[in-house]
Amino acid sequence: xxxxxxxxxxxxxxxxxxxxxxxxxxxxxxxxxxxxxxxxxxxxxxxxxxxxxxxxxxxxxxxxxxxxxxxxxxxxxxxxxxxxxxxxxxxxxxxxxxxxxxxxxxxxxxxxxxxxxxxxxxxxxxxxxxxxxxxxxxxxxxxxxxxxxxxxxxxxxxxxxxxxxxxxxxxxxxxxxxxxxxxxxxxxxxxxxxxxxxxxxxxxxxxxxxxxxxxxxxxxxxxxxxxxxxxxxxxxxxxxxxxxxxxxxxxxxxxxxxxxxxxxxxxxxxxxxxxxxxxxxxxxxxxxxxxxxxxxxxxxxxxxxxxxxxxxxxxxxxxxxxxxxxxxxxxxxxxxxxxxxxxxxxxxxxxxxxxxxxxxxxxxxxxxxxxxxxxxxxxxxxxxxxxxxxxxxxxxxxxxxxxxxxxxxxxxxxxxx
Amino acid sequence: xxxxxxxxxxxxxxxxxxxxxxxxxxxxxxxxxxxxxxxxxxxxxxxxxxxxxxxxxxxxxxxxxxxxxxxxxxxxxxxxxxxxxxxxxxxxxxxxxxxxxxxxxxxxxxxxxxxxxxxxxxxxxxxxxxxxxxxxxxxxxxxxxxxxxxxxxxxxxxxxxxxxxxxxxxxxxxxxxxxxxxxxxxxxxxxxxxxxxxxxxxxxxxxxxxxxxxxxx
Ligand code: B12
Numbered sequence: 001x002x003x004x005x006x007x008x009x010x011x012x013x014x015x016x017x018x019x020x021x022x023x024x025x026x027x028x029x030x031x032x033x034x035x036x037x038x039x040x041x042x043x044x045x046x047x048x049x050x051x052x053x054x055x056x057x058x059x060x061x062x063x064x065x066x067x068x069x070x071x072x073x074x075x076x077x078x079x080x081x082x083x084x085x086x087x088x089x090x091x092x093x094x095x096x097x098x099x100x101x102x103x104x105x106x107x108x109x110x111x112x113x114x115x116x117x118x119x120x121x122x123x124x125x126x127x128x129x130x131x132x133x134x135x136x137x138x139x140x141x142x143x144x145x146x147x148x149x150x151x152x153x154x155x156x157x158x159x160x161x162x163x164x165x166x167x168x169x170x171x172x173x174x175x176x177x178x179x180x181x182x183x184x185x186x187x188x189x190x191x192x193x194x195x196x197x198x199x200x201x202x203x204x205x206x207x208x209x210x211x212x213x214x215x216x217x218x219x220x221x222x223x224x225x226x227x228x229x230x231x232x233x234x235x236x237x238x239x240x241x242x243x244x245x246x247x248x249x250x251x252x253x254x255x256x257x258x259x260x261x262x263x264x265x266x267x268x269x270x271x272x273x274x275x276x277x278x279x280x281x282x283x284x285x286x287x288x289x290x291x292x293x294x295x296x297x298x299x300x301x302x303x304x305x306x307x308x309x310x311x312x313x314x315x316x317x318x319x320x321x322x323x324x325x326x327x328x329x330x331x332x333x334x335x336x337x338x339x340x341x342x343x344x345x346x347x348x349x350x351x352x353x354x355x356x357x358x359x360x361x362x363x364x365x366x367x368x369x370x371x372x373x374x375x376x377x378x379x380x381x382x383x384x385x386x387x388x389x390x391x392x393x394x395x396x397x398x399x400x401x402x403x404x405x406x407x408x409x410x411x412x413x414x415x416x417x
Numbered sequence: 418x419x420x421x422x423x424x425x426x427x428x429x430x431x432x433x434x435x436x437x438x439x440x441x442x443x444x445x446x447x448x449x450x451x452x453x454x455x456x457x458x459x460x461x462x463x464x465x466x467x468x469x470x471x472x473x474x475x476x477x478x479x480x481x482x483x484x485x486x487x488x489x490x491x492x493x494x495x496x497x498x499x500x501x502x503x504x505x506x507x508x509x510x511x512x513x514x515x516x517x518x519x520x521x522x523x524x525x526x527x528x529x530x531x532x533x534x535x536x537x538x539x540x541x542x543x544x545x546x547x548x549x550x551x552x553x554x555x556x557x558x559x560x561x562x563x564x565x566x567x568x569x570x571x572x573x574x575x576x577x578x579x580x581x582x583x584x585x586x587x588x589x590x591x592x593x594x595x596x597x598x599x600x601x602x603x604x605x606x607x608x609x610x611x612x613x614x615x616x617x618x619x620x621x622x623x624x625x626x627x628x629x630x631x632x633x634x
Binding site: 088090092093094096097098158159160163166167208209210211212215241243245246263264265285286287288290291324325326413414415 | 432571
């Protein structure tokens, strides 16, 4: 049995893991936001109206769950508030962006990015950051958030109009990206100046669930490279539970130190594909977490650790970057306890045999998945057929084609006898 | 799937509008409009949806595929759901359908599903965004047989439970199909909220509607 290692501060633990080494234990980057309001017994809108409440909520939650970061994320549409949009609050979940602030695409010609200091919402986030920095003195990483220039337009224009813009009006698209890039860099660096140690760059639109790799390479990828290079702190690129395996090499070359990954993908394969190049965090399913028992939480934590923690370069987290309001505190505690229990390095319990087995099991599947994705993405006539057939084969006993699979699956999705 | 349908699917995935137009023009020259929709457009869109579900293509391709089909069908055949284009209007026993976004501000899922339905020749009432109360009233008034509900946020997906309770009292024969991201992350959720069916991608919707229709008979 190996010795457990000397205890580290949260900052040392996270930096060691992100440096692709094994710290004393796997860092837990639990990212609760709304639960702070419940912790303090105030409604969600009241909570986010007062920077001191958010700071207090974060500190209390860290005391309770003993995780390795503080998180200054309020909600995504706080950024579009700065551009003149509104947020609509509800009492059982995060607020959402109201009506798109750009209804006529031509208005992009006249748009200019807001100044950070003119935006009351952003000023509140900065104040929370300063309060947390003063309280913790560098021992705990403070993680700020910036929505990627490539993802923000979903809230600025609405999703449909944005997809139309991307496909039909590259001139206006390019202009909007330039404005958003300037805003994103200014916003991220304002948070760094206020005391954030890292920035979580949310870019689900770059995920291969949202745009095909070729389009990502023309758009989200160069944008991420330009922006990340200008942010004066390490960046965690988060796909917000969108998928990333088909573009993992390109994600690793954005300059981000960490990548937030989805529970819809095989964590072992992701790890294999990214080892030593970009650290991973994830990939617990926040939505399903709502009804996990303590045992299920423990199983899920163990499975994630076994798949990605050996050798370092991994932090345990949910797969979206925010724990839903409906997740009970007990589940979060069970996750923290399981990580405390099973996440101590060296991870002797994931013995060599099990690890080798995991690797072996991962290889052929990983090849198939990669082929499926790339074949389908190039979407040449012949390739697509092959892709659909490969995918279908994995889900049926016989040689039924993809349509038969689809029908079989929908059969299992109705209550019709 | 036929060679033409596969060719259409591939044209759609590569956003090749010209090729898609050629394929549809060739088909309409020899086939009845309803047949073109059933044998070409529907299978192509179903496969695009299915491919997305498996990580084989991106949502932008799903969206653009629907948009291209809808535009081309309008161009070639006129509005497929307008009563005037009677060749295309499905049989008289087709169910009354409606689609809605429930207490959520995200309309794209609904738009995509509506496009698939429309391009497959089904007419669907679009209720836009509704609260439970207003929705129940509309469903009762319009005597909707099958209601398609799209949600993106978890709290909205959970509100379906309240909807199902109300419909159980006031419109017990209405069948409800749910869909949207939360259901894709939790396979128990649709049963938990009491829906009659779930669609994990827009391409499944026509098949589900048909299944529910058969079940209702
Ligand atoms: C891209 C994305 C973003 C982008 C853009 C979001 C947007 N649309 O406004 C940004 C970065 C801005 C963002 C922000 C937020 N997001 Co977000 N985001 C995503 C992501 C990756 C895709 C969402 C999307 O729009 N997809 C496109 C739609 C069309 O896809 P879809 O709903 O799945 O629909 C398809 C099928 O499901 C089906 N379908 C849909 N409806 C129906 C209906 C029927 C009847 C049928 C048959 C089929 C069907 O057809 C569609 C095509 O096949 C998802 C995670 C994921 N992997 O899906 C999270 C997700 C939607 N986000 C989530 C959240 C919480 C948020 C925020 C509230 C975070 C915050 N605290 O601020 C904000 C809200 C933003 C806003 N608008 O105000 C959660 C929502 C669930 C929850 N936890 O409550 C998700 C699911 C992530 C997660 N795993 O938890 N997000």
